[in-house]
Amino acid sequence: MLLTQLDPLAASLFSATAIASLLLAFVMLGSRWLDNYLYAFAAQSWAMAALGVAVGYFADSAELYLIAALSALFRGLVLPYLIRRMIQRLHVARELHETLRPASALVIGALGVIFSLAVSTKIAVPLGLGGTVVVLALTVMFATALIGFLMLAIRQEAVSQIIGLLVLENGVRLGAQILIPGMPLLIELVILADVLAAVACLSVLVRYLLSEFGNASTAGLKRLVG
Amino acid sequence: MVGALLLLLTGAPALTIFGCLVSRGPRAAAMLNLAAGIVAFAAAAPLTVMSGGGPFRYWDGYVVFDTAGAWVVLCAAIVYLLSSIYAVGYMRLLDEDARLPAFYALFAGFALAILVSSLMNNAALYWIAIELTTLVSAFLVAFERAAESIEAAWKYIVIVSTGISLALLGTVLFYWNGSFVLGPTYNMTWDALRQAAPAMNPGLVVLAFLLVLVGYGTKVGLAPMHTWLPDAHSESPAPISAMLSGALLNAAMLGIVRYLVVADAAPSGVMPRGALVVLGALSLLMAALFIVRQQNIKRLMAYSSVEHMGVIALGFGFGGPFGVAGALYHMLNHSLNKPLMFFGAGNMMRSYGSKEISRIRSVGRCFPVQAGLWLAGAAAITGAPPFGLFLSELVVVRAGFERSFGWAALLMAGLLIVIFIGFLNHFRAMYFEPTADAAADPPARTSGGWCVAPMWLALAPLLVFGMWWPQSFWEFFRQTARLLSNAAP
Numbered sequence: 181m182l183l184t185q186l187d188p189l190a191a192s193l194f195s196a197t198a199i200a201s202l203l204l205a206f207v208m209l210g211s212r213w214l215d216n217y218l219y220a221f222a223a224q225s226w227a228m229a230a231l232g233v234a235v236g237y238f239a240d241s242a243e244l245y246l247i248a249a250l251s252a253l254f255r256g257l258v259l260p261y262l263i264r265r266m267i268q269r270l271h272v273a274r275e276l277h278e279t280l281r282p283a284s285a286l287v288i289g290a291l292g293v294i295f296s297l298a299v300s301t302k303i304a305v306p307l308g309l310g311g312t313v314v315v316l317a318l319t320v321m322f323a324t325a326l327i328g329f330l331m332l333a334i335r336q337e338a339v340s341q342i343i344g345l346l347v348l349e350n351g352v353r354l355g356a357q358i359l360i361p362g363m364p365l366l367i368e369l370v371i372l373a374d375v376l377a378a379v380a381c382l383s384v385l386v387r388y389l390l391s392e393f394g395n396a397s398t399a400g401l402k403r404l405v406g
Numbered sequence: 407m408v409g410a411l412l413l414l415l416t417g418a419p420a421l422t423i424f425g426c427l428v429s430r431g432p433r434a435a436a437m438l439n440l441a442a443g444i445v446a447f448a449a450a451a452p453l454t455v456m457s458g459g460g461p462f463r464y465w466d467g468y469v470v471f472d473t474a475g476a477w478v479v480l481c482a483a484i485v486y487l488l489s490s491i492y493a494v495g496y497m498r499l500l501d502e503d504a505r506l507p508a509f510y511a512l513f514a515g516f517a518l519a520i521l522v523s524s525l526m527n528n529a530a531l532y533w534i535a536i537e538l539t540t541l542v543s544a545f546l547v548a549f550e551r552a553a554e555s556i557e558a559a560w561k562y563i564v565i566v567s568t569g570i571s572l573a574l575l576g577t578v579l580f581y582w583n584g585s586f587v588l589g590p591t592y593n594m595t596w597d598a599l600r601q602a603a604p605a606m607n608p609g610l611v612v613l614a615f616l617l618v619l620v621g622y623g624t625k626v627g628l629a630p631m632h633t634w635l636p637d638a639h640s641e642s643p644a645p646i647s648a649m650l651s652g653a654l655l656n657a658a659m660l661g662i663v664r665y666l667v668v669a670d671a672a673p674s675g676v677m678p679r680g681a682l683v684v685l686g687a688l689s690l691l692m693a694a695l696f697i698v699r700q701q702n703i704k705r706l707m708a709y710s711s712v713e714h715m716g717v718i719a720l721g722f723g724f725g726g727p728f729g730v731a732g733a734l735y736h737m738l739n740h741s742l743n744k745p746l747m748f749f750g751a752g753n754m755m756r757s758y759g760s761k762e763i764s765r766i767r768s769v770g771r772c773f774p775v776q777a778g779l780w781l782a783g784a785a786a787i788t789g790a791p792p793f794g795l796f797l798s799e800l801v802v803v804r805a806g807f808e809r810s811f812g813w814a815a816l817l818m819a820g821l822l823i824v825i826f827i828g829f830l831n832h833f834r835a836m837y838f839e840p841t842a843d844a845a846a847d848p849p850a851r852t853s854g855g856w857c858v859a860p861m862w863l864a865l866a867p868l869l870v871f872g873m874w875w876p877q878s879f880w881e882f883f884r885q886t887a888r889l890l891s892n893a894a895p
Contacts, residue, residue: 303610307586325575332568341564348571352578359582362590367530371574374534378567381541385563388548388556401557404637406696406705 190238197231198320205327209289210282212275217343225255280334296322321355338386338396411449418445422514432506436494439510443490450483470527473886478524478660481741485652486517488745488860489645495856516542520657527595540566547642558641565634573621579614603671611672618665625658628685629692632712639708644752648745651711682723689716690821698828702761703751714740724805731883732801739794743787746864750780757849767841779861784833788826794871
């Protein structure tokens, strides 16, 4: 499968799923409810899985179907389930203190997309890939990563930070699916296991936070300075 | 032979993980961990000698053992040995006997992850090994379950995971860049990347390298991504502080160095090297500012780690035979010296019941032997002769002038003097200033032989390496410098 000579149908399928997942990142940015983050994240993972199936079909590779299935299972079901349990334990349904209003966050996110597009064009044009789906893949990858960063920076609930991390990671995965579908299966599997382990560790730490501070807002973590 | 020793090196901590979980006895777990430390060191020392005949590859090229990796393994094994001796005495003081088997299992797991990461030949597997070190050590940082240590663990895991995600982004871009040359599916070994590098797109290489540098640089503790480091180093138990500082940071530095080789092979100009030098210089600056005004003894040691990682980054950034030799020698000396400092700080913290420098007074009078060792360590860590760090820092500065990074070498020399004054001023206060509160209880004598012996073990080689730079080290460094330059491997 050559990215320069894609079937128009393939190109539009890739673009549609990639853009859908970028929009879902904006849903998280524009909301202050933890549940919304969770569902948007799950939906984003499913969009990624759909993209994986599309890439697998056009590249005619059974491995990619397998990865898409695993991605749907773990990122789309297991991780949201783990995070859902965390939210239920917290007795907090939304961000209480906003560093930045959701509306302002959306504007910054949009600026991030424009910046990503500029960077992607700069990269793709010298490679002779300007105007192809590569530009879109790079843009979505950088923009989703930036939005994950933004969530980490402006949200204070521990759960929002975990989801921010996962969005950042989803962004990288999303770009990788289009740019490097040939990445060996082993690596994919280990990275997936690693993400699961990370979320498990974070959820244990959230439990420590709860037992020690009585809430899981990172706004109270101000003892260690200097 | 090399393969068998590598199995021994990684097998010992791996078996210890299971042994500790099964044994359930705190003493047995401590001894098991100590045994693993001894075995790992006994395997690492001959391995370092043999690595010159390599690089050796195993398991379809997923594992590589070359001189650069061997050196990091040696440093990690030294710190693991020293810390596991120290932990026997120190962890007893914490009154957490029931959780000690789990602690030692995590300890061995942490050492294993560090050792394995240095042996990874595949850039993506290296990424995973580094991420694993974070996940394992976060629980070691949080071991004391105080509010501060949980805060430190949370900041550690979130900041470092974010950084590491950027490194993953960089890794993906490197893979993509390589796929123009090597085809869509290939094994992403360091060698494959290096061979593909001359045909890679230079702009993309620079972008990918910067992402990797920021990502792994977070883990190394290069400023301005160092913010997790003082928290994690100061709140974890002292043996873990030593492991974090002396072993983990080097393992992450190795990744930056390996990517630097790839970036050098690509027509990417001076940007990658320059970025590493700038981050190194910035780390020194940041460390100097925070060391001078520091009030917490363990944070003082932590900022000193930021400083020394800055020196090592400068050494590798300058490059050339001198830069690489200085950086590698500095790595070894730092791995000997920093455990000594953290052990001393841990002992004092237990004796005086405080981490505040202002509460620790008259150390020399109360603990003559330990105080002597600790003061010698403090002189060494600030780069005073006749200790090893003086020599390695001198070589790094010299490399800077030779490789047209004179401004960075000058800045480094100046900042090292500032740090020397600032750091030793705290020691002057702790040793010679009178106690503010005369009625205060005298410090308790808590630390036994297990807590002092590793300080001797660390100081002796430090002194030897300061006065005598073995010829065989030169050979080894020259070979590593060749490996890390782009001469044919």
